[in-house]
Amino acid sequence: xxxxxxxxxxxxxxxxxxxxxxxxxxxxxxxxxxxxxxxxxxxxxxxxxxxxxxxxxxxxxxxxxxxxxxxxxxxxxxxxxxxxxxxxxxxxxxxxxxxxxxxxxxxxxxxxxxxxxxxxxxxxxxxxxxxxxxxxxxxxxxxxxxxxxxxxxxxxxxxxxxxxxxxxxxxxxxxxxxxxxxxxxxxxxxxxxxxxxxxxxxxxxxxxxxxxxxxxxxxxxxxxxxxxxxxxxxxxxxxxxxxxxxxxxxxxxxxxxxxxxxxxxxxxxxxx
Numbered sequence: 671x672x673x674x675x676x677x678x679x680x681x682x683x684x685x686x687x688x689x690x691x692x693x694x695x696x697x698x699x700x701x702x703x704x705x706x707x708x709x710x711x712x713x714x715x716x717x718x719x720x721x722x723x724x725x726x727x728x729x730x731x732x733x734x735x736x737x738x739x740x741x742x743x744x745x746x747x748x749x750x751x752x753x754x755x756x757x758x759x760x761x762x763x764x765x766x767x768x769x770x771x772x773x774x775x776x777x778x779x780x781x782x783x784x785x786x787x788x789x790x791x792x793x794x795x796x797x798x799x800x801x802x803x804x805x806x807x808x809x810x811x812x813x814x815x816x817x818x819x820x821x822x823x824x825x826x827x828x829x830x831x832x833x834x835x836x837x838x839x840x841x842x843x844x845x846x847x848x849x850x851x852x853x854x855x856x857x858x859x860x861x862x863x864x865x866x867x868x869x870x871x872x873x874x875x876x877x878x879x880x881x882x883x884x885x886x887x888x889x890x891x892x893x894x895x896x897x898x899x900x901x902x903x904x905x906x907x908x909x910x911x912x913x914x915x916x917x918x919x920x921x922x923x924x925x926x927x928x929x930x931x932x933x934x935x936x937x938x939x940x941x942x
Contacts, residue, residue, distance in 0.1 A: 672924055673842055673849040674783045675835070675867075676776075678794035678801045678821070680854035680874030682808045683770045686716055687875050693761035694724070697753055703728075703737055716876050719828030719857055720795045722754045754797070762803040772808035773872065774900075775892025775914060780809050782917040784816065791818040793838045793851075795828040818842060830860035835867055850923045852892075856880040866928050870915065873903065884930065886923045889915060 679685045691712045698705050705728060707715060718724045729739070729746055740746060764770060783790060794801050798821040806814040818841065825833035839846060846866030853859050854874040862869040863884045871888040873880075882888045886907040893900030893914030900914050907926055911919045 671789050673789040675791045675793050676852045677858050681852050682804050683772050684874050685770050689764050689770045693757045696760050697757040725750045725753050758797045761800050765803040765807050773891050774894050777809050779892050786917050793820045793834045798822045830857045832861045832864035835865035863929050868923050868926050
């Protein structure tokens with residue numbers, strides 16, 4: 671049985687600007703930290719895989735001194751974990767409030783894929799609680815219960831390392847040519863390609879200018895029938911979606927030869 675594996679943030683919902691960024695800044699306020707990330711700041715931070723890792727990037731010697739934080743690495747790690755726990759609580763409350771609607775075509779393609787025998791999964795470096803909250807809000811609790819979720823700290827190396835996708839393939843007992851990935855970022859695409867997975871990219875608000883060389887298909891979203899905003903941005907595999915991405919297009923990507931593993935530019939080299 672083939673699998674359709676989704677990233678979470680930027681794929682299931684455009685969560686970064688109106689969800690994660692808001693939650694990070696509220697966390698900083700609650701803990702009295704002298705920092706507030708603008709959208710421009712966060713466009714750089716999203717290049718770091720994982721929320722804890724983004725928080726840890728604050729801990730320069732200058733910031734530690736200004737915020738009067740401990741210098742012991744173990745104490746800093748405990749603080750980061752505390753900040754991240756609170757940030758996840760704020761974020762999941764935002765999701766539950768309906769502030770982050772699902773992206774076009776997600777619920778539709780999930781229904782189609784399930785009807786055509788695909789195993790459904792999410793592979794994300796976000797906290798599992800955050801992923802499950804977005805998933806349930808996007809496709810409903812009943813459909814979400816059918817998903818395999820691979821998230822958070824189940825792997826040490828976050829995207830663009832392939833570890834999360836390799837873990838998913840192992841757990842699902844699949845070869846790379848038995849799965850298709852839906853991603854939204856250069857980091858995610860690099861992770862999928864390194865795992866040997868063919869990938870569809872649906873660009874999001876923070877990733878629209880990134881390099882997606884190696885993707886089978888790059889689109890503005892999965893789209894909905896009759897949606898005039900749906901745009902094909904690159905179609906390297908000649909999938910030719912007809913106004914939106916449907917299950918026949920997923921099947922066509924699944925049938926492709928394994929992608930090359932040539933490295934893409936690192937995120938810091940990607941123009942934004």
